Amino acid sequence: MTLFRLDGRRALVTGGSRGIGLAAAHDLVRLGARVTLAARHENTLKTAADALGARWVVADVSTPEGVSAALHAAGEIDILVSNAGGPPPGKPSEVSEAAWQAGYDTTFLSTVRLANGVLTGMRERRWGRIIAVTSLTVGRPAPTLPVSNAMRAAVTNYLRTLALEVAADGVTCNTVAPGYTATDRLKALNSSPADAERLTARIPARRFGQPSEVGAAIAFLATNEAAYITGQEVLVDGGWSI
Template sequence: MTLFRLDGKRALVTGGSKGIAFAAAQQLRDLGAEVTIASRSAGNVQAAAEQLGVQGLVADVSNPGDIASLLAQAGQVDILVINAGGPPPSLPSQVTEDGWQKGFQTTFMSAVRLAEGVLPGMRERGWGRIIAITSQTVNSPSLTLPVSNAMRAAVTNHLRTLALEVAKDGVTCNTVAPGLTATERLQSLYKPDEAEAIKKNIPAQRFGQPQEVAAAIAFLATNEAAYITGQEILVDGGNNI
């Protein structure tokens, strides 16, 4: 029996045109899954889909209509990887009502709606994987990422609760919480000299690579991870020890 294969499974990865989600789509494809990626940028998703050799769809996951259309086009989804662009940085006192609402729709409600859309089919087939990409800030909040801190924590606890309901149906729900990972998002948050100083406080003394976080996502999607549910998997170089 071949281990850690996903042949015959179909995966949907949102926010999959770059970074960790792109790497996850690549690894799921390499394990044999038929992969669809989605992004709100038509240009980005087309380029990424061509590079990966997978289907690419345009969708803004903050929009309920776009989610409905995305799920209709994607068809059967056995593996759902939930990812959305991070809310912009600010101090907590600087977040506007509109900023909270955008974060709520983009990060939290997108996860709720996507999971809700794929669950009936997963439960009927007796097999499913729902995996959300969150952040280490769920456990160690960052002063300048208040909306992300709150909304990703909400996603984590929603999937933990959902796991209690659907575990008996062969569906697992987990989150993967990356530490500081070498992506475009990280480059936008820290200047090079700041980044070098931050590395010194990470036990591994470096930033993670997208492929390292993607490996945890890919594992959770396999049959071998069927007894892991309701968990938050930290991939952070020991930063939360």
């Protein structure tokens, strides 16, 4: 039997046009899955999908309409990778109610809606993988990312709870929590070489992670070999959380 294959499986990856989402999609395709990418910006999305040989759909999953569009475009879904962009930084006491609501819709409620949309089919087929991308800040909150800290913790505990309900149906629910990873968001938050140097000096691996390293963890959780792993948070952080 060939190990670590996803031939015939269908995957939906949100936030799939770049960064960690695109890296995860790349590995899912490499393992044989048929992938649909969803993101908000058509140009980068189409370019990424064409390079992978994947399907694509423009969808803003912070809205019910966007979730419906993504689910409809992907069709029967065996693997859901819920990957939402991070909310903007700020001081906890200064975050507006509108920013809290946007973070709730984009990061938390999108995962709930997507999961609800795929669960019936997964349970009927007795096979499914729900994987959300969160952050190491779930366990170690970043002082200037209050919305991200809160919403990603909510996603983590939601999927832990859902895992208890659907484990006997062959559906697993896990989160992958990246550490400091070389994405556009990290560059935006740490714009100077001095910022990057200070951060990497605190990481036991002494470097930033690569999106491909996070994507590989996501792809592994989607395989048959990971069928007994559920309700878990997988940290990919170069030892930061030790």
